[in-house]
Amino acid sequence: MKREDRREDPDILPGDIVKAAEIYLRDKPAGAMTEHEAKVLLREYGIGVTEERPCASAEAAVAAAREIGFPVVLKVDSPDILHKTDAGAVRLNLADEAAVRQAYDQVTANAKKHKPSARISGVLVQEMVAGGTEVIIGVSRDPHFGPTIVFGLGGVFVEALHDVTMRILPIERPDAEHMLEEIQGKKLLKGFRGRPPADELALIEAILRVGRLAHDHRERILEMDVNPLVVFDKGRGAKALDALIVLK
Structure with a gap:
C-alpha cells in the first residue's frame, strides 16, 4: 500500500x-x-x-542512505523493541557510507543484546530532520x-x-x-x-x-x-x- x-x-x-x-x-x-x-x-x-527505507543488510542500508541523502538516521527494525533509544539501537546524523556500515553493525548487535528473543528484520534508514x-x-x-x-x-x-x-x-x-x-x-x-x-x-x-x-x-x-x-x-x-x- x-x-x-x-x-x-x-x-x-x-x-x-x-x-x-x-x-x-x-x-x-x-x-x-x-x-x-x-x-x-x-x-x-x-x-x-519521514522518508525512509527498511534494509536487511549493511549494503542495502548504504544504498538507501545514498537515495535519501546524507546525513541519515539508522534505527533497528523490530516489532519487539519499542524503546529503541534505550536499547542503544538508534544512530543519528550519519554523514557518510562508512558511518552507515558501522552503525548497522552497532545497532543490530545492541538490539540483540538488549532483547535476544527480539525479531529483527534489519534496520530502518531515515532522513535526518532538523x-x-x-x-x-x-x-x-x-x-x-x-x-x-x-x-x-x-x-x-x-x-x-x-x-x-x-x-x-x-x-x-x-x-x-x-x-x-x-x-x-x-x-x-x-x-x-x-x-x-x-x-x-x-x-x-x-x-x-x-x-x-x-x-x-x-x-x-x-x-x-x-x-x-x-x-x-x-x-x-x-x-x-x-x-x-x-x-x-
Whole structure:
C-alpha cells in the first residue's frame, strides 16, 4: 500500500482510503507493528512521515542512505523493541557510507543484546530532520469512555512536564483547535523569543487524521503513539519522526 500523501478533508476521506487501510491491517497479528508499518498507515491517512527505507543488510542500508541523502538516521527494525533509544539501537546524523556500515553493525548487535528473543528484520534508514517543534499525538483506550486522543509537547517534554490534553474520539475540527490552546506550552507553537510560529494548521490536520485513523479502525487499533511529530514553521507542514501502533 504505497501512495502519495493524502490531502483530503479528514472529515470526508474517500472510502478507498479506509478500505485500503482495513485490508492492510487484516493479516497483521495482534501486538506492536514495526515503526515503518505504522508509518504506512499514517501516510495513507495523509499524515506526513519521514522518508525512509527498511534494509536487511549493511549494503542495502548504504544504498538507501545514498537515495535519501546524507546525513541519515539508522534505527533497528523490530516489532519487539519499542524503546529503541534505550536499547542503544538508534544512530543519528550519519554523514557518510562508512558511518552507515558501522552503525548497522552497532545497532543490530545492541538490539540483540538488549532483547535476544527480539525479531529483527534489519534496520530502518531515515532522513535526518532538523528544526521544528516536537509534539506528541497519542491514542489509548479508556475502560469507561473507549478510544481517547491525547495531544501535548513531544520528545522528552511529554515525560518531564506531562503537558497534555485529551478528548474522547471521534473529534471534530473545533476539538483539535481547542486542544492546541489548552496546553501550557502553547507559546512554543505561537512563536517564542524570536522563534517563528509553528504551522498550526498542519498540526490541527495531523490531530484530526490520527483521530480519524484510530476511530475508523477501532476494532483493530488498541493504541497509537506518534512521538515526536515535528511541526515546522508556518506553511511548512508537519512530519512524524517515530510512530507506534499496537493492534488487538
